[in-house]
Amino acid sequence: xxxxxxxxxxxxxxxxxxxxxxxxxxxxxxxxxxxxxxxxxxxxxxxxxxxxxxxxxxxxxxxxxxxxxxxxxxxxxxxxxxxxxxxxxxxxxxxxxxxxxxxxxxxxxxxxxxxxxxxxxxxxxxxxxxxxxxxxxxxxxxxxxxxxxxxxxxxxxxxxxx
Numbered sequence: 295x296x297x298x299x300x301x302x303x304x305x306x307x308x309x310x311x312x313x314x315x316x317x318x319x320x321x322x323x324x325x326x327x328x329x330x331x332x333x334x335x336x337x338x339x340x341x342x343x344x345x346x347x348x349x350x351x352x353x354x355x356x357x358x359x360x361x362x363x364x365x366x367x368x369x370x371x372x373x374x375x376x377x378x379x380x381x382x383x384x385x386x387x388x389x390x391x392x393x394x395x396x397x398x399x400x401x402x403x404x405x406x407x408x409x410x411x412x413x414x415x416x417x418x419x420x421x422x423x424x425x426x427x428x429x430x431x432x433x434x435x436x437x438x439x440x441x442x443x444x445x446x447x448x449x450x451x452x453x454x455x456x
Contacts, residue, residue, distance in 0.1 A: 405432025
């Protein structure tokens with residue numbers, strides 16, 4: 295049985311699925327697909343914490359599925375922009391766990407991760423599966439992945455009918 299480590303950039307997945315599909319990502323379907331016939335070494339969902347009840351419920355759902363949830367405070371800047379970036383945390387954890395995983399799954403469309411994907415493939419010889427919304431996933435990340443899995447109707451909650 296192959297081993298797998300899963301890393302989810304929750305903010306990226308939330309905003310890209312909402313922008314393109316106007317609905318939410320189905321973490322249960324994603325879990326079932328990425329863990330089928332695989333032994334999970336590590337599964338982490340990285341998100342921000344605004345301290346509201348709805349968000350806590352979502353975080354508990356992620357934990358019930360099997361994810362470790364890592365939180366960073368949501369920071370609203372004076373200019374109205376927000377910060378809650380987990381790129382360095384995801385990178386550090388993914389490099390660490392790639393050494394013990396046959397497959398690394400990264401759910402994000404952020405092109406900054408192309409260097410990480412290349413490093414895991416070159417250094418640890420891991421197969422790296424990237425999940426992202428095709429229209430909003432950086433080409434460099436798609437090209438770096440061993441396999442690119444588009445987030446489409448099959449991975450959405452209540453997908454809209456087109």
